[in-house]
Amino acid sequence: MRPRSGSAGRARSAPERAGSTTGRRGTLQSTDLTLTDAQRALLPSDEDVAHYAEHGWYLSKKLFTDEEVDALVAASERFYAGERSRRLPRRPPTLAYWEPAHGPVQRHNDYIHYESDEIGAILRKPLIGAVAARLAEASEIRVFQSTLIYKPPVPDEPSNQVPWHFDKHYWQSCTSERMLTAFIPFHDCDEPMGTITMVDRSNTWKEFGGDDSTTKHFAHRSKAELEELLKQNADFNGVQIVKVPMVIPKGHVSFQHCRTYHGSDANRSDRPRRAVSLHLQDGENRYRRFTRADGSVVQYNHDHLVRRTPAGDPDYADPDFCPPIWRA
Numbered sequence: 001m002r003p004r005s006g007s008a009g010r011a012r013s014a015p016e017r018a019g020s021t022t023g024r025r026g027t028l029q030s031t032d033l034t035l036t037d038a039q040r041a042l043l044p045s046d047e048d049v050a051h052y053a054e055h056g057w058y059l060s061k062k063l064f065t066d067e068e069v070d071a072l073v074a075a076s077e078r079f080y081a082g083e084r085s086r087r088l089p090r091r092p093p094t095l096a097y098w099e100p101a102h103g104p105v106q107r108h109n110d111y112i113h114y115e116s117d118e119i120g121a122i123l124r125k126p127l128i129g130a131v132a133a134r135l136a137e138a139s140e141i142r143v144f145q146s147t148l149i150y151k152p153p154v155p156d157e158p159s160n161q162v163p164w165h166f167d168k169h170y171w172q173s174c175t176s177e178r179m180l181t182a183f184i185p186f187h188d189c190d191e192p193m194g195t196i197t198m199v200d201r202s203n204t205w206k207e208f209g210g211d212d213s214t215t216k217h218f219a220h221r222s223k224a225e226l227e228e229l230l231k232q233n234a235d236f237n238g239v240q241i242v243k244v245p246m247v248i249p250k251g252h253v254s255f256q257h258c259r260t261y262h263g264s265d266a267n268r269s270d271r272p273r274r275a276v277s278l279h280l281q282d283g284e285n286r287y288r289r290f291t292r293a294d295g296s297v298v299q300y301n302h303d304h305l306v307r308r309t310p311a312g313d314p315d316y317a318d319p320d321f322c323p324p325i326w327r328a
């Protein structure tokens with residue numbers, strides 16, 4: 001099975017207005033609230049939205065210009081060289097944060113939208129939020145998290161392989177069941193590069209077991225264990241596993257539902273695979289207290305960073321860390 005792209009080939013869309021992201025970080029300005037006619041033509045159709053609901057993934061039309069994507073590459077290189085717009089005020093316990101001392105492993109850097117204004121401004125392009133709002137059937141979209149990723153062209157590097165998982169497992173402190181992820185490569189991205197691969201329709205599966213060890217991040221579990229968990233879940237639902245590698249042209253974006261199983265393989269190409277994984281929440285998402293069987297409370301890294309609500313809970317609408325990017 002091949003992913004359908006909302007756009008035929010590499011045709012360039014009409015010039016896109018990059019949406020105002022000036023002013024205070026995280027502030028949504030009035031000019032953000034409209035799309036040009038050319039941008040409107042890039043939104044998912046009703047058929048695309050139905051396909052996403054059924055299959056759990058969507059390959060967009062060309063949402064970023066070549067200039068925007070090239071700017072992401074340049075800004076990420078400056079980030080890797082040590083440039084920061086600001087640093088996190090403290091280091092939360094399970095932060096993914098590659099540093100040069102870690103060497104030629106797969107690089108993950110969380111909160112890139114916070115630490116790099118240049119990358120953050122491109123990621124907050126309102127069109128991305130508008131596409132996500134259509135897919136999630138939400139009226140508001142905020143950033144939840146963003147991770148800068150660099151998969152070195154080392155075929156046997158074990159850290160390049162991302163085992164099967166779905167993101168909601170790590171977001172049990174969220175009330176929303178509609179959260180989604182935009183995978184934004186900085187170039188054409190295909191199977192030899194180890195592109196993101198979806199398990200078709202797994203967003204609709206009932207979950208086997210209910211073992212809350214799934215809240216443990218894949219980086220702390222074995223690949224074999226997670227492969228087996230995927231198989232158990234498919235068997236439990238009486239279905240075959242259908243894997244869909246997303247072949248993503250430059251400027252296009254792959255979206256997946258928060259319950260869609262996904263993973264990615266080695267980078268067998270001769271170039272690094274560069275991307276951002278942009279996690280998005282609908283406007284209604286809130287913190288909830290989620291307790292494991294052993295009595296421990298699930299924590300997300302935000303819980304150590306964001307402001308508090310009047311009730312004293314972590315505020316997942318804190319504009320510094322979770323800026324809004326779209327309101328209908």
Ligand SMILES: [Fe+2]
Pocket residue numbers: 165166167262
């Ligand atoms: Fe993921």
